[in-house]
Amino acid sequence: MSITKWDTSFLRGAEPKARSPRKRALIILNQPFSIPLLKSLWASTEWHCCADGGANRLSDVLGEARRELLPELIKGDLDSLRDDVRGYYESVGVPVVYDGDQYSTDLMKCVSALEEKERAEGTEQHDIIILGGLSGRLDQTVHTLSYLHKLRHKRQRVFAVTDENVGWVLDEGEHEITIDHSVLGQTCGLLPVGIDSTVLTTRGLRWNLTEHESSFDGLVSTSNHLDPEHDIVYVKTTKPIWWTAELRS
Template identity: 50%
Template sequence: MPTIWNTSSFLSAASNSSTESSKALIVLNLPITKPEIFYRVWRSCQIRYCADGGANRLYDFFDSDKERRQFLPDLIKGDLDSLRSDVRSWYEQAGVRVVEDPDQYSTDLMKCISSIQAHEKAISANLDIILFGGLTGRLDQTIHTLHYLHKLRTERDKVWVVSDDEVAWCLDAGEHEIPIDHGILGPTCGILPLGVTDAVISTKGLRWDVENWETSFSTQISTSNQLVSTEPVVKITTNRPVWWNVAIQDLAVSK
């Protein structure tokens, strides 16, 4: 059976915390510049954490305290070397739990994942995870995000990374189906063999489909491919883990 990856569960205008599977959001330390994407992802999640300086980004995104109180995270966690003192004070006064974890062998992202795992144990349920940010900014931090999610693929069902202009996730070896809402996604997309020496992939539903196509960083990679407007589903088969990314269109703000 193929694995189904439905981005509409958190990118659709109708998405909310009761839509399909339960989700957890981690806001990373990168600017939030596309309001509608942020609002849709936030609404779709049951719990919302900020990884250290991600709280600064959440705070600065809003113009008023009234708005900020409508978007309070459940937790701010990290070594707190990036969290501004004024932001920490404001959220603590608003009742948000702030946890300092000085462990230098784990990143702020890893610390938040650990707290999600503890929450899952407490509620006896598994959550899909959405990272907001992580695909822009410093290259080493972007690579860390990809590296860590590559490792998590064997432990968790679904972990997504959403940025201002795309959504990406790791496809493990096997068959995958990606329902496409052409009013939200596209047109560009790519399949990258990150974390493996090579992979053999087959696709259906793309402008330039491939069959048993060998891909690696030393030979050829699939970038700047395109969705086909008449195809409702993209199908991908791979013998090794690969990264799939697809553009998010400009969405009208509805809050």
């Protein structure tokens, strides 16, 4: 079985973009974020979409500079989008699309819009960067965990980012994660979400595991540390598992 390789170069902004052969899409959720994080992710991505009230967040954090970062799309059931924000973005040509499907969340609707774009243009999959989704209401956080767990069946790379954390699902098998210690902080975790249990082997962490079972009823590897002596973390897992790492301020 081949080893899946991961990196978080998108956190560094525009510099890695030219080097990456993969296209990236940014989906902004209705949760707080800082301007530095927004600008780094925006510069690293080619397509930008606000999920309903995510447009409020984008508009409010940018203020008078909001015309500098215009999304390609605002989509959702639009129950959170303020009238003033909708009016502004429509006035500068940003499409605002209503989707009233009650069986999908605003995040799911934005992912569907990206998939329609990929099919229409005949392009390869974008890596998806979700800004938000790991903070705020617990039910929304659990939805993010669940949805990314399901997305692994059809999307190769989907990341969730907040000002505090970055996380994604490692499917069953072997993985190598390139660690940029200038961007990632000290703590990390491997979370057995959505599975009964998994067997983990790791290298490159301060406290490594060797064929160790992990489950909610047993061991959960939280508050582990990245080893500053290693730039690669190796993870072997028998079931899908969430990887999370702290971001530096």
